[in-house]
């Protein structure tokens with residue numbers, strides 16, 4: 001037997017297991033095949049490897065003779081690798097078996113099993129520690145015996161230890177020092193049946209951490225697709241499923257997010273052949289035996305589909321995202337996820353630091369993923385510069401989009417050393433979930449390749465706050481953007497200076513003020529837009545569209561040419577600010593009522609006008625007393641308006657003043 005790893009993600013391995021009956025890809029699902037009673041051809045439904053029970057074959061005289069003659073592959077009519085169990089299950093269920101450990105090892109060797117199993121002693125959860133220890137001694141003794149008895153049989157050796165992580169650990173350590181090929185993790189079915197997934201994680205992690213990496217691990221009895229992704233992420237390579245048939249016998253359908261009772265279904269849950277061909281009622285109307293076979297087909301199809309999805313996720317580096325999705329299917333699976341992240345320091349050692357897919361934040365559990373743990377360990381140990389400036393996040397990669405902030409931080413002279421380069425300054429962005437990201441690293445995976453929701457949860461705020469406070473411990477001089485202080489409720493100590501790098505809003509303000517100064521005359525910008533101006537941007541382009549004072553529109557920034565189009569309030573403000581006759585067209589008494597009604601202004605009614613007006617400009621329409629009557633767009637320039645006696649001079653936008 002040979003096992004090699006092709007891809008890794010979290011603690012998962014996508015591997016190739018080579019046996020004398022061919023190669024299979026792992027993680028792999030091994031359907032349980034009942035010797036003599038199997039009616040579903042599992043190979044046709046995707047099985048590359050199967051598992052059967054050597055003890056059941058051994059005990060039945062007819063099956064035993066056939067197996068000894070034709071081999072177990074002949075008996076099951078399966079040409080791929082076959083794993084055999086030893087009768088431990090019967091031992092745990094009935095308390096005794098009619099075979100000894102050496103006998104069952106010899107028998108498995110004789111029938112040509114690819115991977116055989118010693119007769120270990122499965123210890124159920126929650127027994128006294130004394131009993132678990134006693135059982136463990138028996139299991140280890142039988143493991144040693146199995147190695148002495150076997151000639152060339154590839155051997156499983158099962159990790160036991162009940163629900164005591166320290167016993168699981170000890171068992172794994174002892175077995176690791178012996179010459180076995182595969183390690184099942186045993187006696188976990190009762191945990192899974194009662195949804196004790198948190199303890200499943202404890203048991204599996206305690207075992208896996210101390211098993212040799214070069215040997216495949218088999219999570220015994222794990223046949224529900226709900227747990228596959230979780231188990232694979234913990235480093236399990238093989239699963240066996242009796243569930244596909246047991247659930248089918250009970251009229252239940254497996255899905256990766258749970259179990260469905262046939263009687264409750266009005267629609268079939270997937271698009272496998274069975275679900276495409278039959279309605280729930282069709283199946284209910286069938287005879288029990290036929291229905292069981294059809295449901296078993298669905299159960300196998302969905303289980304293999306999940307295994308394929310997991311293998312794809314490992315190659316992409318998105319397994320953790322899949323685990324988070326699956327673990328949200330049930331609160332006790334969420335417990336398992338929350339337990340799993342407590343092992344992030346260990347998992348991180350196996351998790352590749354660079355992946356093809358982005359890190360997706362799917363909830364506060366993501367804050368404790370191995371990637372976050374890794375970044376934090378690395379970043380807190382980097383050499384410190386003299387001072388640090390913490391900046392708010394912008395679109396990633398941060399350094400390409402931080403210019404407006406940095407310019408203002410420098411310009412304000414918050415730290416003169418920055419300008420001159422005399423001060424050795426660390427620039428860093430603060431963001432969820434990675435906490436502090438030195439700007440030099442902002443394009444390193446996954447610091448740019450991650451997505452988080454725009455609405456922050458409390459856990460994220462608290463964790464980032466903790467990270468920032470811890471990070472700042474190494475600095476004497478700290479500059480923190482005021483928006484960060486607010487966002488994360490940072491405590492301001494003596495070492496900290498709060499700086500006010502321009503926020504995007506005030507940056508927008510600068511922009512529109514300058515446009516007004518440019519368009520009208522210097523000073524118009526401040527007159528039109530005070531500090532409280534409300535900027536409304538286009539959802540599509542992100543560009544500034546409307547500028548309000550409270551609910552009142554001041555002006556609109558026209559998308560096509562980027563200049564301001566006045567509204568009523570803007571016209572009033574501009575009229576107040578600009579001295580007569582700047583930007584004005586003065587009409588006579590005759591035209592005044594028409595102007596107030598918002599009618600267009602004809603040149604012959606104009607008695608005075610700013611000679612510097614250009615065509616297509618925003619102009620104010622006043623009477624000889626400089627009362628504002630209306631405003632509009634000039635159609636001619638100042639000279640033309642005063643010269644012409646015919647035709648339109650100003651297209652009025654709004655009157656009514």
Ligand SMILES: [Zn+2]
Pocket residue numbers: 268269270271272273274275276298301302
């Ligand atoms: Zn289906």
